[in-house]
Amino acid sequence: MRIRSHSIKTVIAAAVALAFAGPAFAGSISGVIKFDGTAPERKVLSVNKDKKVCGKNPITEDSLVVKDGGVSWAVVSIKDAKGGKWSKAMKKATVDQNGCFYDPRITVMKAGTKLIVKNSDKILHNIHTHPGKSGNKVANIAQPKFKKKLKMSKRYFKKPGIVKITCDVHDWMVGYVVAAKHPFYAVTGDGGKFKIENVPDGSYTIEIWHEKLGTKTMKVDVKGDVTVTATLALAK
Ligand SMILES: [Cu+2]
Known part of the structure; x- marks a missing residue:
């Protein structure tokens, strides 16, 4: 009896050790890209061609879209990442x-x-x-x-x-x-939200690019799931 109970404990201990010694835990980088300034008005463009098709829905000028203080259409990526x-x-x-x-x-x-x-x-x-x-x-x-x-x-x-x-x-x-x-990319949606998934733990530099607001980099330490906030502004 003593031997048997001992061996069960050993098996459990080995299973726990395996769980912790497995591959590096993959987490994620999610967050919000904010806009520093007054949100610009989203202009509706006048359609002067193929009105039947192009005029079906209003066409907006989307080079800088800000909603709830967050920037849409910003590209967030991990610099020099490999694998994935x-x-x-x-x-x-x-x-x-x-x-x-x-x-x-x-x-x-x-x-x-x-x-x-x-x-x-x-x-x-x-x-x-x-x-x-x-x-x-x-x-x-x-x-x-x-x-x-x-x-x-x-x-x-x-x-x-x-x-x-x-x-x-x-x-x-x-x-x-x-x-x-590499695949470690995300594009911000409504309100500037984004998520890059399957990121192994480690220290990274992320790059944020926006067509009007330029490029910004920041350091991020990933351990599991982390959240970051970055702010972009129009160049003066
Ligand atoms: Cu066209």
Whole structure:
């Protein structure tokens, strides 16, 4: 009897030891990107082309969207991260042209993969890329009304960085595609909220980018799930 009870204790002790000695516990970085200043008014743009389709819903000027003090469409990433697991949305990134704007405004994709561009509008659009510092090849591709789905070559998104996309037919259409080297990315939603998941414990530098508010970095120590708050402001 004594021996038996001893061995059960040993088994429990071994199980507990295993649980703690397992792979590094993966947590998350979540938080809010706040705006320092007075929230700008969200202007409704006048639509002067393809009014039947583009005028269906109001088109707003979305280069700086602030709600409840938080900034939408900011890109948060871990600098120089390695490994990680790509989501389906990043491996098969899709942008839709629906109501003459890009949905979503910002798309994060695995660098060196194809970008799927949908045309739900059934009118002519044109995908014009502006690679900026990323140094990728420029694309300028017409997407006629019958072309519901366009697969853009991976060569346009080969190098990691931010590629701006515009439409030469509708000059208000602006979007961004982030060609990412690793999957530790998030884009802020309503109220500036974001979450980067599956982050192993460690010390990191996170980078926050916003098309109007620029770039900011900050140090974050991750142990399990951590929450951070950053504030961005317009340059003076
Ligand atoms: Cu267009």
